[in-house]
Amino acid sequence: MKFAIIALRNLERHRRRTLLSLLVIAAGAVALILTGGFIRFSFDGLREAIIHGGLGHLELMPAATAGPAGPDRSAPPAWADWARVREAAESTPHVLAAGAAVYLTGMASKDDHSSAFVGVALEPARERRMNLEVKIRGGQNLSDAPPPVGEDEVLLGVSLAQSLGAAPGDVVTITAMTADGTLNALDARVRGLVTTGLQELDARLLKTHLATGERLLGTDRVSSIVIGLDDTARTQEVGDALALRLRSLSDDPLVITDWRTRAPFYGQVRALYSGIFWFLGGIVFVLVCLATSNTLLMSVLERVREFGTLLAIGTARGQVALMVVLEALWLGVMGALVGDGVAAALVIAINAAGIQMPPPPGAVAGFPLQLAVHPADFVAVVALMVVVLAVASIFPAVRTLRLRIVDALGHV
Amino acid sequence: MSKPSRRRRLAIGGAIAVTVLLSVRVRSADQALSNEELLRRTDLGALAPESFRSRMRLTAGDKPPLEVEVWRKGEARTLVRLLGPKERGKYLLRLGPVLWFLAPGAKKPVRLNPSYRLRGNATIDDVLGLQYARDYKVESATELEGGLVALDLTARGAGAIYPAVRYVIRPSTLRPVRAEYRVPSGKVATIVEFAQWSAGGRPYASRLLVRDALHGGATTAVDVLEVEPRAVPDALFDLADPSARQRLETAN
Amino acid sequence: MGPTANRSYPRRSARTRASDPGFAVSSRVLFQARNLRKRYRLGAVVIEALRGIDVEVARGEFVVVAGPSGSGKTSLLNLLGCLDEPDEGQVVFGGADLASLSAAEKTQLRRRQLGFVFQSFNLLPVLSAFENVEYPLWIDGIPRADRKRRAEDALAAVGLADRMRHRPDQLSGGERQRVSLARALVHEPLAILADEPTANLDSKTAAAIVDLLARMNAERGTTFLFATHDPAIVARAPRTIRLLDGMVAEGA
Numbered sequence: 073m074k075f076a077i078i079a080l081r082n083l084e085r086h087r088r089r090t091l092l093s094l095l096v097i098a099a100g101a102v103a104l105i106l107t108g109g110f111i112r113f114s115f116d117g118l119r120e121a122i123i124h125g126g127l128g129h130l131e132l133m134p135a136a137t138a139g140p141a142g143p144d145r146s147a148p149p150a151w152a153d154w155a156r157v158r159e160a161a162e163s164t165p166h167v168l169a170a171g172a173a174v175y176l177t178g179m180a181s182k183d184d185h186s187s188a189f190v191g192v193a194l195e196p197a198r199e200r201r202m203n204l205e206v207k208i209r210g211g212q213n214l215s216d217a218p219p220p221v222g223e224d225e226v227l228l229g230v231s232l233a234q235s236l237g238a239a240p241g242d243v244v245t246i247t248a249m250t251a252d253g254t255l256n257a258l259d260a261r262v263r264g265l266v267t268t269g270l271q272e273l274d275a276r277l278l279k280t281h282l283a284t285g286e287r288l289l290g291t292d293r294v295s296s297i298v299i300g301l302d303d304t305a306r307t308q309e310v311g312d313a314l315a316l317r318l319r320s321l322s323d324d325p326l327v328i329t330d331w332r333t334r335a336p337f338y339g340q341v342r343a344l345y346s347g348i349f350w351f352l353g354g355i356v357f358v359l360v361c362l363a364t365s366n367t368l369l370m371s372v373l374e375r376v377r378e379f380g381t382l383l384a385i386g387t388a389r390g391q392v393a394l395m396v397v398l399e400a401l402w403l404g405v406m407g408a409l410v411g412d413g414v415a416a417a418l419v420i421a422i423n424a425a426g427i428q429m430p431p432p433p434g435a436v437a438g439f440p441l442q443l444a445v446h447p448a449d450f451v452a453v454v455a456l457m458v459v460v461l462a463v464a465s466i467f468p469a470v471r472t473l474r475l476r477i478v479d480a481l482g483h484v
Numbered sequence: 485m486s487k488p489s490r491r492r493r494l495a496i497g498g499a500i501a502v503t504v505l506l507s508v509r510v511r512s513a514d515q516a517l518s519n520e521e522l523l524r525r526t527d528l529g530a531l532a533p534e535s536f537r538s539r540m541r542l543t544a545g546d547k548p549p550l551e552v553e554v555w556r557k558g559e560a561r562t563l564v565r566l567l568g569p570k571e572r573g574k575y576l577l578r579l580g581p582v583l584w585f586l587a588p589g590a591k592k593p594v595r596l597n598p599s600y601r602l603r604g605n606a607t608i609d610d611v612l613g614l615q616y617a618r619d620y621k622v623e624s625a626t627e628l629e630g631g632l633v634a635l636d637l638t639a640r641g642a643g644a645i646y647p648a649v650r651y652v653i654r655p656s657t658l659r660p661v662r663a664e665y666r667v668p669s670g671k672v673a674t675i676v677e678f679a680q681w682s683a684g685g686r687p688y689a690s691r692l693l694v695r696d697a698l699h700g701g702a703t704t705a706v707d708v709l710e711v712e713p714r715a716v717p718d719a720l721f722d723l724a725d726p727s728a729r730q731r732l733e734t735a736n
Numbered sequence: 737m738g739p740t741a742n743r744s745y746p747r748r749s750a751r752t753r754a755s756d757p758g759f760a761v762s763s764r765v766l767f768q769a770r771n772l773r774k775r776y777r778l779g780a781v782v783i784e785a786l787r788g789i790d791v792e793v794a795r796g797e798f799v800v801v802a803g804p805s806g807s808g809k810t811s812l813l814n815l816l817g818c819l820d821e822p823d824e825g826q827v828v829f830g831g832a833d834l835a836s837l838s839a840a841e842k843t844q845l846r847r848r849q850l851g852f853v854f855q856s857f858n859l860l861p862v863l864s865a866f867e868n869v870e871y872p873l874w875i876d877g878i879p880r881a882d883r884k885r886r887a888e889d890a891l892a893a894v895g896l897a898d899r900m901r902h903r904p905d906q907l908s909g910g911e912r913q914r915v916s917l918a919r920a921l922v923h924e925p926l927a928i929l930a931d932e933p934t935a936n937l938d939s940k941t942a943a944a945i946v947d948l949l950a951r952m953n954a955e956r957g958t959t960f961l962f963a964t965h966d967p968a969i970v971a972r973a974p975r976t977i978r979l980l981d982g983m984v985a986e987g988a
Binding site: 179181186222224243245247250252253254255256257258259287288290 | 574585586
């Protein structure tokens, strides 16, 4: 494709101008790669925080509890033959652990203070195996071993503890409706205080051992099973594998929900940030396009007589326009590759520098800035710049199509 | 939520509708009773014994039936003992306006909302009934089909649980058929139907149907299995000392 | 050197290609212009560059179009060379009325049947002499080996075989014009149109170029149409068409 070579040589004619265009394109490429890397890092962080903050990767529950509008967390635990299913889940590849969970609602009281709670009874040992984080703000986490009768323990949300006037070591009474529809009350020692990062949730949060929950509600049924995986990317795969196995395993039809469905918040944040990124991309697009379009146009206007000559000696108009477009595409590819190189160097440098970011809402400590950049990003940026420059070349190329040969030849 | 204590006291003072012993004779000939007199004669609450023990079964929805033993002394003190293997040691203790829940797993009693529903939508007041003649006055009387008379009652004082009640009675038998309890907005909140009467010397309503008129009409059936007028020891109502109650458990 | 002199130069053999738009190449007349008029707008003023010109050029002729600047030489050459369209009148080239050709056909005509030499050489600065010369063959799709041979021959014919790889900015004015001529010849056109090809050259080089043109004309029988206002060159021409104020003064 000799026109491509002519186009490249034309770029060499005005080194400084070409270099400037390359820099503009490279700058745009760097901006996109770095911003994209930061946003992806934020998504990764948020995703893992959601999952390891307690949601786990997947949740299994009987279809009856799942319901069309989402699970009914105030319904009494209804799942009887969950143990078999849990065993099957834990023998599935990539599953770290499958923890039974009983959803509790009721009242917690200490002396004259009482407050409603929405909580869960679970298995602390499995929670740990799944790398689910428990943010302790006082006292300790629940012990792994099921507490004997009369020695029940609870974790209280920080604000809940405050409203009850309870501290680690105090005894509170928890009251809840049993599976039979009567009340039950148990004394439990406050083993620790926890936080979710959201004050509204902390004001109602109560966590206890599965055995305590069973004792309180007078049943060994559970509400659901929460599953933690060794790799978030396998969520879909494991979900599908489980769905197949479970079809034959349980009497009640089961529903598997993944963390995404249970945290629509994540999708919303993602959509918001993606929107911001696309907006930035649009701005880069327009800026690079305007800057290079101007340069391309200048270069076309300077060569009007040349184009006239080419047309005079029998070059088709489309071929002349093609030369202009090819120049633009060369700029796009080369500029983007330069940008890729600069961006790669910056990413390595930033990630190694360990710049501290301020703590996000709910956290105490900050975290080191890391950019999560994939190889595909570099390729995508090249493709994008090719498109940008193709668009930038439209107007200059059209200008050549409209040249009158005689006027062009007479152009100085 | 929390109701004025005076109203509580007055309301609780009513005897169990189902344990009322009617000392009423049917006066077939004399229909010229005044409305107030009609009310007085059919007031189940007023005609219940001062202290008694009773056993009841409450059934609602898909939950298993709840059997309870009720010990009552005067208007202000009621002990509801939950029966059944899983419910051993659980009590609801009403002292005046305050309702406590006692459970073997908790050292201290837990304070409950006085409108706590025993089973389904039936509160203790719905089950134990109101003191109609004492706490309400008759605004009007309407004749209904089938020989019934509807007495529209309004509360005498601010202490009544329900500001207005429609008390439907059958004058020929001097028995109440149903009571419709209204909330301040005028809507009917609960309808208690006196479905069956016990046989024998002092008949009492042996089956009540308590219907939630505000939320879809779910019904709780209350079957009164026995009523035993007797002296009730004060110790049963001692919040701090559970020993008398513990003896109840070992005795049965 | 009148218009009738030097008619016995060798003719080019008739050559047709299937794709050529119906050229009657056996016709003796190559260019035929009738009543050509061309106007230009210069701001608010309209200038008549050509005011009714009739011209005939036979195959193999070496014609010089002379006249002072503003006489319409360039305009005439542009119209004959299919670079522009007349406002009135007709141009027939090789028997084909140019007005009847589509834009694509005109482009093809210029590519294959015509060659152009410009006053400012108009070479592509990014291509070497060789690449500039092979350019018309390349855009016509001639295969590589063929192109190479013909371009080398053309450069040799103009005496620049040893400067093939040089870029225009490494060549003198005279050398550039030779390259330009080689480019105009390489595809063996029926006619070459040159607008003031010696204007930017010194007299010695100019004379050398004119010699070259004359030799090409003699050797290959290519028709030459040559616009100039240089009297020294006009004096050497076998035939001269003089223009004055847009009309033929003599020699049509």
